[in-house]
Amino acid sequence: MNTRLSSLIQPLTQQQPALTASLIELAQINSHTLNPAGVDQVGQLLSQRFCQQLDCDHQQISLPPYQLYRTDGSVMEHPLGHLQLFKKRPDAPLQLLLTGHLDTVFPVDSGFQQCRWLDDYTLNGPGVSDMKGGLLVMLTALSTFEQSPQAQQVGWTVILNPDEEIGSPSSAALLAEQAAQHDLGMIYEPALPDGQLAGERKGSGNFTAIIQGVAAHAGREHHLGRNAICAMAEFITSVDQLNGVREGVTVNVGVMDGGMTTNQVPDQARCRFNIRTRITADEHWCQQKLTEIEAKINQKEGISLSLHGHFGRSPKSLDTAHLALYQLVSTCSAQLGIPLQWQATGGCCDGNNLSTAGLPNVDTLGALGGNIHSDKEFINISSLVTRAQLSTLILLTLAEQAERWRRTR
Template sequence: MTSAALDTLITWVRTESPTHDAAGVNLMMDLVVAQMADAPVAVERIPGEQGLGDALVLRAGPQRDEPAILVMSHLDTVHPLGTIERDLPLKVDGDRLYGPGIYDMKGGAYFALEAFKDVARRGSAARPVVFIVTPDEEIGSPMTRPVIEDVGRRSAYALVTEPARDGGRIVTSRKGVGRFDVHVEGRPAHAGSRHKDGRNAIYEAARQILAVEALTDYGRGITTTVGMVSGGTAVNTVPQHCRFPVDLRVETVADGEAMTKALLGLKPSHPDFRVTVTGGMNRPPYERSEGTSRLFDHARALAAEIGFDLVTCDKVGGGSDGNFTAALGIPTLDGLGIDGDGAHTLQEYGLISSIAPRQKLMTRLLETLR
C-alpha cells in the first residue's frame, strides 16, 4: 500500500461516521464522490431518509444489457462521535492501523472502491459493475434494503466488503437476524401504602425474559438475547411499564419462522398484565448455495495466483447486506474486506499488509466473473 493511499485511508478513519450522525456519514459519501471524480463512473446519490445519511449507487463497466456484478460496502460505524479522541485514538503500530471503523469496514470499502475505479479506467470489467455504498448497514439497512434487493435481482454475483474473519477467512454463509420489541404493562401503585394493588411490569418482564432466553438452542444455531431493559419511573412506585428488545439469530428460514411465531406469541403470566410484541426477521439467513460455492472456488483460484490462500469460515453469527442478496438466490461472497480484529470494540484494528493482496483479488474478480 502506498503512503498516499494510507494517508487517504487515515483521513477516512478520522472522519467519524456513526450511523445516526447523518452529517458525518455524508462527509464520507463526499470523499467517495471525490474519489471517483477522475474515473468513468456514473454516480447516483440517493438522499437520506429517516434521519440517515445519503447512499451512493456507482456504475461502471461495459454498457451491455446483462446481469451485473454487485459490490456492497457500508460507511456507517457503531462508534459514537469523539471515540477517536477519547477511547480509540488513531495510531499505526507496526502492521496494525487502529481506529474506529477501520476494520468494520472502512478499510475494505476503501480498497474495493480503488479496485472498482481502476477497472473502470482500464475498461477491463467482465460485466457491468454496480457498487452500492450504504449509510445504514449497522442498524439493519432499513433505508437501503429496497435498493440492494432491486439491484440484486438484476445481478449475476454479489461481493461484500465486510471484514475478513479469523485470520483472513472469507464468509460464505451467515445467520439470519431478527429484531423484536417487547412492551410489558402492569398497574402502577405506591410502593409503600398501596403495594398490593400494583402489578410490577418489571417483575413480569423478568419472567418474559427467562422465557425468551430459554428459546436459545445452540444445537440448532438459535440464539435469543435480551441486552437492554428499561422500565419504571421512581424507586417508590410499582412500575406500570417495562420494555426490552430481543436479538434473534437463526441458521435457517424455517427456524426464523418458528422463532418469530414464538416471540410474537409471548403471553402474560397473569391477566392483570399485558404483553405486546412487535418486530420480525431483519435479515434472512444467508445459506451457502451451489452458486456461492462455485464463486468461492473461483475466488480461491484467483487468490492462489496472487499468492495467498483463501479459506472459508464456519457460518457467521453477524448479519450483513449479503444476507439480502443470498436470500434472492444470487451467488454471494462476503468477508472480502480488510483483515484485522476488534469489530465494534475499542481495540479495533486492520492489518495494513492485507490491503494490497485483497485489492488485487477484488480487481481480478471484477475482471473475470463472466
C-alpha cells in the first residue's frame, strides 16, 4: 500500500471507540419497521452526521404506508418512517448509489433492546450488524474518501430506507428509479461472520391467501356451513407440496389464522407465505402452480379463495458486470491483507432490487457479524474500522478507474 493511501486509511483505527459508542447509541433506539417514530429517530441522528461530515444535499422523503390483508380480506395500513436521501456531485463522471436500511426486525415490545459485550471483541445487540454497524461503515468510508482529491471524480447518492426488512415494498419504486441513474451500487448489509461476501441471491415473493366460507352453528346447522379453515388446510398442504419439485424453489407458510370460536363453522381464514426462487423463470412456474391450486380450492361449493401478492425481489445472479465488480472488491481487500470470497445465499436484500433495475452492485459491504434476526445477533466490533478501510479503498479505486466503470444510462 502506498504511503498516501495508508496515511488516509490508517488513522481510522483511532475512530474505533467513537464508532463503538455511536453504534451502541443507534442500536438501543428501537427501529422496528412498524415503529416509524423510532425509525425516524435513527434517520434523524444519522442525517445530522451525514450532513455535518459530508456537506451534501439531503432530502427526507415520505413513503406510502405498508399494506397488510386482514383475515376478512380488508386492507390494514401501517405508516412507515421516512426515507433519507443524500446527494453529492451529481455531475461527476462516475455515479455511485450507496444504500442501507434504518429498520430492524425487533418489535418495540421485544425483550431484546439493549447491547451487551460477549467478550472484548464481540458486541451483542439489536441491529448491531444488520445493519446499524453497516450504516456507520458507510458514513466513515465516505467521510474518509471525501478527504482525497480523487473524490472529485465520483458523485454519489445515499439512500437509507425504512422498510427493507419487510421487502422494501414502499421504497422499491424509488430504489429502481435511482438505480437507473447510477453506474454501480454499494450496499451495507453485514458480511458473513468469516468475512465472506454474498454472491448470488435468491428472489422472494410474499403472498396472502384469504378464504371466505359460510358460517353456521356447529351443532344445529353444521351441514349448512362451509369451513374456511378446512379449505385453508387443503390449500396450505398443496402449496407446501411444491417444495422439492423444482430446484432451488422453496415455499414457506409462515402465518395462518381464522375462525372465532369452536361452536361456529368458521367462514374466514387467512394464510401468508413466502416463496424463494433461484432463477427469474421460477416466478412464472410458481404463478402457474398457485393459479392451479387456487382453481382447485375454488371448485368447492360455498368456498371462495382469493390470492394476493407478488414477487417483490427477483433473483440476483452474477453476470459479467457483477463479477468484474466483485473482482475489484477482492483486489482491494487483498491490498489490506484480507483474502475475500463470496458465496451464494438464499437470503435477499435491496441488492436484488438494484440488480433487477440493471445496476451491478456488491451488497455485503457492512460489518462482520452473525445470528442476525435473532436475539443472539452480534458484531465483530473491529470490523467497523476494517470494513470502513475496505470501502474507502474501493471508492478510491473506482475514482481512479472512473471511465472504466461508467455505463451507458
